[in-house]
Amino acid sequence: MPGPLSHVRVLELSRVLAGPWAAQTLADLGADVIKVERPGAGDDTRAWGPPWAGEQSAYFLSTNRGKRSITIDFEQPEGQALVRKLAAEVDVVIENFKVGGLVKYGLDYESLKAINPGLVYCSITGFGQDGPYAKRAGYDFMIQGMGGLMSITGQPDQEAGGGPVKVGVAVTDVFTGLYATVGVLGALAHRDRTGEGQWVNLALLDVQVAVLANQAMNYLVGGKAPQRLGNAHPNIVPYQAFATLDGHIILAVGNDGQFAKFCQVAGRPELAQDERYATNPARVAHRKELVAILEMLLEQRTSRDWLGALEEVGVPCGPINDIAQVFADPHVQARNIHQDLPHPEAGTVPTVASPIRYSATPIEHTVAPPTLGQHTDAVLGEALGLCAADIAALRDKGVI
Helix, strand or coil: CCCCCCCCCEEEECCCCCHHHHHHHHHHHCCEEEEECCCCCCCCHCCCCCEEEEEEEEEHHCCCCCCCECCCCCCCCCHHHHHHHHCCCCCCCCCCCCCCHHHHHHHHHHHHHHHHCCCEEEECCCCCCCCCCCCCCCCCCHHHHHHCHCCCEECCCCCEEEEECCCCCHHHHHHHHHHHHHHHHHHHHHHHHCCEEEEEEEEHHHHHHHCCCHHHHHHHHHHCCCCCCCCCCCCCCCCCEEEECCCCEEEEECHHHHHHHHCCCCCCCCCCCCCCCCCCCHHHHHHHHHHHHCCCCCCCCCCCHHHHHHCCCCEEEEEEECHHHHHHHHHEEEEEEEEEEEEEEECCCCCCEECCCCCCCCCCCCCCCCCCCCCCCHHHHHHCCCCCCHHHHHHHCCCC
């Protein structure tokens, strides 16, 4: 069944993560995504291995499912002309060059808008199109630091192992890709009503500040910059990891009723009646002494014992899995999150399915991330009407 965006064609001029993540999400929703890559090299992440599936790096595979790859050298005027012709035939362009980086090629928004007024053009940069940092390159790691995320991630400075820590996945890039997808969908809805395209701009730093969420508001309302709390939560207690007799579990008590149930299971029902711990605000105020009591209780029983007893009474809790354990989890397997896709060189390659579940237009993953230039001839013939001789001539010149 066609996806909800099967009527949309996307031209992707981006590489690495944020832009390709947005384009892959649109491809998951059914859009025809044409990824333009450099001849001979392609997206930087093609070389970011090991590990490899055939000659494809795992990194590249993670963010290019469902696309078609064409190779065009738009350093050459003929290559620029080809990309402009493609841009005239698409609904969306996604690019993540530095501010103004595509102007010299005539591939910036104003140039392409002139030939395709309904175009939705999405630019992803480190710091946005204006402001004192606009000309700087932006990378996820540095943005996690500049945007405050590392100030609230890791153990407190005064504790062993304390200090700033980045998140284990490039979450600023991923969030930016998702916000870019939302922005593109909103612009397409506007175009459907008015016929008017527009320029959608995303900045990694803007996104990182936006996803500080409650921690940003904790500062703006309270006037005090939040600090690193390790695995603890700034607004809820107990909501953190605890050591058990044989490992660790996460205890995620979200309300006073759940805390009372936990105290019953722990054999300390009186804690829920103590005015210091009876309500969440009181527990936050007395965090240090309460956590010390809970640490002594939890280390007396095994993780399996705690998880079984707490799940039985509806207290949120869970194990701390490594990634191998994640994919071995029976629920993850039942949700069919790991899928294998046919690949022209590697036989099959794995993918992590989109988490979006539609009732009327279910997402189906059938197209593996492309090999470099796999679809150049097909796209140029189909979208631009070039014949085999025209394509061969462009290839002889090194344009494609």
